[in-house]
Amino acid sequence: MMDRSVIVGNRLLAALPPADFRLLAPHLQKVPLEQDVVLLQSGDRIEQVYFPLSGAIAFMLDMPSGQTVATGLIGHEGAAGILSVLGPSRSSVTAVVRVAGIASRIPASRFHTAFTHSAAIRHAVQTHTTALLVQFQHLAACNALHPVDARMARWLLHIHDRIDSNVIPLTQEALSQLLGVRRTTVTLVVRKLRASGAVRSDRRGLIEIDRPRLEEAACECYEIMRRKFDRIFPQETTKPRINGEPARETPGAAG
Known part of the structure; x- marks a missing residue:
């Protein structure tokens, strides 16, 4: 059995x-x-789930x-590649690591087998799919309605939520791809955020932020998405359920 740190480390796995x-x-x-x-x-065909x-x-x-x-x-x-459970499929998007870290990886075929045998895993896939749809919907609206400086602030906040430092390892090239x-637009926007104090420094490949001021610079989409994510992924799912019972088939559990 894998040690508890792996279970705690990913909220989808922690909820199982x-x-x-x-x-x-x-x-x-x-x-x-x-x-x-x-x-x-x-x-490309999805071979691994991360x-x-x-x-x-x-x-x-x-x-x-x-x-x-x-x-x-x-x-x-x-997770990345999780929709491979729908059957042998090719990825519709490119998944790129923007901030380095660690992942638990499983072959897509093995994950699909477990998916067919577990209502809890099917529910986890359903939860993840719901979260992605929330992102897609809000990002589409945000890209159409909000200025680039507010959108950049939102992206920096989303990334900051997933790391343990106020210094974000992100190049301007990566920011231009995200946005x-x-x-040249990224350079101008970073300069504007720095003037407001939302970004304290912009060294090569590193962006130091001031979280409260960055929140002021971001559009309302950030807070809306954060609240919806907290409802989709309750904080208690970060804790391992070491004494829980296996999930049973329930109406609507399958994804």
Whole structure:
């Protein structure tokens, strides 16, 4: 059985009763998430499912023009490649590590087998899918309605929520890809945020933030998304359920 730190480290895994987690545990492998590494490439078959224990992974949409824009972000509350349970499939987005960390990785075929045998795992997939839809909906609206400086502040807050430091290891190139804007635009926006005190420094590849001022600079989407995420992923799911009973089939449990 994998040690408790792995269970606590990812909120989806932490929520599983012990008997259901044991369906996954023998096949989970702890792997490093290196910054800027592509875990899933758009159009490629999904072979692995990643459950981050730390760090942050962005889902990027690649446009024919070569431009990219982020459609979602996950950390220890989610997983990358989890929709492979729907059957052999190809990824519709590119999953890129934006902040380095550690993940538990499992072959997609093994995860699919466990998914078919566990109502709790199917519910976890359903929970994750709901969270992604919330992100997709709000990001689409935010990109259409809000200025780039407010959107950058929101992205920095989303990333900050998933790390333990006020210094965010993020290059301007990575920010331009997240936002779908030119690097020159990123430079101007970072300068504006620095003038307001929301960003205290902007060294090469490192952005130091002032959290309260960054929240003032962000659009309302950040707070709306944070509240919805807290309802989808209750804080108690960060604790291991070491004495829980296996999940039983309940109406609506399957994802």
